[in-house]
Amino acid sequence: MAEYIVEKTKENLVYSKTPVLKDNVMHYCPGCSHGTIHKLIAEVIEEMGVQDKTIGVSPVGCSVFAYNYLHIDWIQAAHGRAAAVATAAHRLYPEKLVFTYQGDGDLAAIGTAESIHVCNRGESIAVFYVNNAIYGMTGGQMSPNTLIGMKTATCPYGRDPQLHGYPYKVANFVCQLPGVCYVTRQSVHTPAAVRKAKKAIRKALENSLAGKGLSFVEFVATCNSGWKMSPVQANKWMEENLVPEYPLGDIKDE
Amino acid sequence: MGEVKLMKGNEVIAEAAIRCGADGYFGYPITPQSEVMETLMERKPWETTGMVVVQAESEVSSINMVYGGAACGKRVMTSSSSPGISLMCEGLTYLAGAELPCVVVNVTRGGPGLGTIQPAQSDYNQAVKGGGHGDYKIIVLAPASVQEMHDFVFDAFDLAFKYRNPVMILSDGVIGQMMEKVELAEQRPRWTDEEIVKMHSSWACTGKTADREGNIITSLELDPYAQEQFNYKIFEKYARCEQEDVRFEEYMCDDADYLIVAFGSSARICKETIAIARANGHKVGLIRPITLWPFPSKKIAEVAQKTKGVLVAELNMGQMVDDVRLAVNGAVPVEHYGRTGGAVYTPDQVYDALKNKIIK
Numbered sequence: 361m362a363e364y365i366v367e368k369t370k371e372n373l374v375y376s377k378t379p380v381l382k383d384n385v386m387h388y389c390p391g392c393s394h395g396t397i398h399k400l401i402a403e404v405i406e407e408m409g410v411q412d413k414t415i416g417v418s419p420v421g422c423s424v425f426a427y428n429y430l431h432i433d434w435i436q437a438a439h440g441r442a443a444a445v446a447t448a449a450h451r452l453y454p455e456k457l458v459f460t461y462q463g464d465g466d467l468a469a470i471g472t473a474e475s476i477h478v479c480n481r482g483e484s485i486a487v488f489y490v491n492n493a494i495y496g497m498t499g500g501q502m503s504p505n506t507l508i509g510m511k512t513a514t515c516p517y518g519r520d521p522q523l524h525g526y527p528y529k530v531a532n533f534v535c536q537l538p539g540v541c542y543v544t545r546q547s548v549h550t551p552a553a554v555r556k557a558k559k560a561i562r563k564a565l566e567n568s569l570a571g572k573g574l575s576f577v578e579f580v581a582t583c584n585s586g587w588k589m590s591p592v593q594a595n596k597w598m599e600e601n602l603v604p605e606y607p608l609g610d611i612k613d614e
Numbered sequence: 615m616g617e618v619k620l621m622k623g624n625e626v627i628a629e630a631a632i633r634c635g636a637d638g639y640f641g642y643p644i645t646p647q648s649e650v651m652e653t654l655m656e657r658k659p660w661e662t663t664g665m666v667v668v669q670a671e672s673e674v675s676s677i678n679m680v681y682g683g684a685a686c687g688k689r690v691m692t693s694s695s696s697p698g699i700s701l702m703c704e705g706l707t708y709l710a711g712a713e714l715p716c717v718v719v720n721v722t723r724g725g726p727g728l729g730t731i732q733p734a735q736s737d738y739n740q741a742v743k744g745g746g747h748g749d750y751k752i753i754v755l756a757p758a759s760v761q762e763m764h765d766f767v768f769d770a771f772d773l774a775f776k777y778r779n780p781v782m783i784l785s786d787g788v789i790g791q792m793m794e795k796v797e798l799a800e801q802r803p804r805w806t807d808e809e810i811v812k813m814h815s816s817w818a819c820t821g822k823t824a825d826r827e828g829n830i831i832t833s834l835e836l837d838p839y840a841q842e843q844f845n846y847k848i849f850e851k852y853a854r855c856e857q858e859d860v861r862f863e864e865y866m867c868d869d870a871d872y873l874i875v876a877f878g879s880s881a882r883i884c885k886e887t888i889a890i891a892r893a894n895g896h897k898v899g900l901i902r903p904i905t906l907w908p909f910p911s912k913k914i915a916e917v918a919q920k921t922k923g924v925l926v927a928e929l930n931m932g933q934m935v936d937d938v939r940l941a942v943n944g945a946v947p948v949e950h951y952g953r954t955g956g957a958v959y960t961p962d963q964v965y966d967a968l969k970n971k972i973i974k
């Protein structure tokens with residue numbers, strides 16, 4: 361059989377992985393949004409030339425291991441505490457670029473106090489908030505963001521507002537705080553959405569470096585394993601159900 | 615001789631933090647230690663040494679700010695009192711698990727629950743036995759004077775970085791609130807960012823430069839065998855600390871027939887008790903553990919076995935007495951005397967306890 365060898369030259373290279381992304385195989389389920397968001401952050405860090413001055417704070421949640429994938433300095437925070445950890449890193453190294461990367465359980469449930477007050481203090485950091493409306497890591501329990509009627513391991517008959525309250529829209533809340541300069545809701549489920557999301561990440565990191573205040577980037581995301589769907593089904597379900605509850609687009613840009 | 619001033623224990627913590635070149639203080643108000651942050655905010659060290667001071671939204675947040683600052687290789691600290699320390703226990707175990715240096719000042723009050731705001735020593739076990747989950751230790755220094763409040767801030771930072779581990783200064787409402795003469799150290803410069811890179815870039819988040827891999831501060835390990843190896847490693851570090859950094863004060867033990875073991879403010883009261891006892895013809899000595907962990911077990915055992923009995927006097931229902939009994943290992947009787955909830959005993963009351971329980 362003939363062998364076809366494609367020579368790797370600059371001319372025929374359409375895509376190359378940013379060196380800010382390590383070669384480690386990601387542990388995320390195929391179809392999960394986390395991996396795509398990681399890649400976008402890594403690319404922006406490379407494009408801005410800030411690898412040597414960036415400190416990431418990873419959460420407890422599926423993305424706890426973000427530190428295995430982005431080649432920067434990382435602090436892994438206790439569940440919900442990323443914002444407090446990032447506050448100190450930012451205050452002690454004001455010229456560095458500090459961001460947190462958190463899920464909806466981490467930021468909107470157990471870390472509510474830290475996450476609101478980091479915004480209220482207007483720390484010049486970026487918060488990347490991955491809202492998949494479920495606790496992915498612990499096996500698909502209800503999060504504050506779970507939709508009414510949505511079934512999870514701890515609301516097996518569907519979320520009932522009488523029992524569990526209502527989906528919590530953090531972005532619409534923190535946008536009211538004067539210390540917050542940029543609030544946007546993005547997704548990464550189509551190529552067009554990915555391009556927009558990357559721009560939002562860049563803006564957030566640039567705001568932070570410029571000392572403009574806190575930038576809050578929410579990603580409406582899939583957790584196909586937690587939702588018990590195929591990746592394709594999950595993308596479709598997200599578009600039809602999650603996005604109407606958490607509409608995409610800029611909420612604040614000052 | 616350095617500058618001598620009359621100061622409150624809590625104010626001295628703030629003064630010593632600035633003078634020892636600390637980079638950051640993160641706190642939340644609680645009696646009886648609120649003067650620490652109040653003094654710092656009044657002194658505005660960010661305008662002089664560059665030290666950062668932040669009032670957090672809770673002790674959960676302030677200890678995690680300490681975690682973040684320590685992860686950056688900076689010299690950071692917090693202070694609180696009993697209920698606040700309970701909230702910090704999660705952070706403390708993460709700090710120990712991620713091998714991060716920091717200083718935590720605990721000006722204890724009476725409990726349980728919201729309790730009282732009067733001095734107590736009922737958080738000995740929480741401080742010495744962990745407080746948070748998992749196999750770990752924190753180094754605990756117990757000051758008995760305003761001067762020691764000052765000196766131990768310097769010592770605590772040295773120990774924290776020597777072992778890359780949290781160090782607690784376990785004080786109480788007496789030492790925090792009383793005024794005494796204190797000799798202040800000269801101002802030491804804060805470490806520059808370049809110095810921090812030189813000393814700590816092997817582990818700290820100083821920015822991933824081209825000459826090194828990214829540093830990761832974490833306490834997460836999925837493999838139980840790797841976690842076991844890690845725990846062995848930190849316990850080797852703790853063993854070294856037990857060899858090199860046990861501290862205590864020995865007072866009138868040479869001819870002692872009876873021994874009192876007491877720490878912090880209680881040890882001061884017991885020195886008066888010893889004067890009374892000796893005036894009445896009883897030769898009593900005192901060992902004051904200064905490091906509550908590592909505990910001066912060897913010294914206590916060595917002195918106790920030459921006596922007829924030991925009284926452990928502490929402002930609680932009996933906590934350090936367990937460690938003294940373990941040290942003495944049945945060689946002579948060991949009894950406990952305490953008051954609790956914020957009530958403080960007089961030297962006479964301790965003397966009575968000594969007569970009732972030990973001298974007989």
Ligand SMILES: Cc1ncc(C[n+]2csc(CCOP(=O)(O)OP(=O)(O)O)c2C)c(N)n1
Pocket residue numbers: 420421422423439462463464465466467490492494495496497498503583
């Ligand atoms: C104090 C504490 N409570 C609970 C947990 C268990 N826990 C781990 S991850 C998690 C939820 C994560 O969900 P989310 O933040 O939405 O992240 P995802 O995995 O969905 O990305 C929980 C409850 C923990 N690690 N620590």
Ligand code: SF4
Pocket residue numbers: 387388389391392393394422492496497582583584585586
């Ligand atoms: S469980 Fe959900 S959030 Fe976690 S990796 Fe899988 S798809 Fe992603």
Ligand SMILES: [Mg+2]
Pocket residue numbers: 463464465490491492493494495496503
């Ligand atoms: Mg989630």
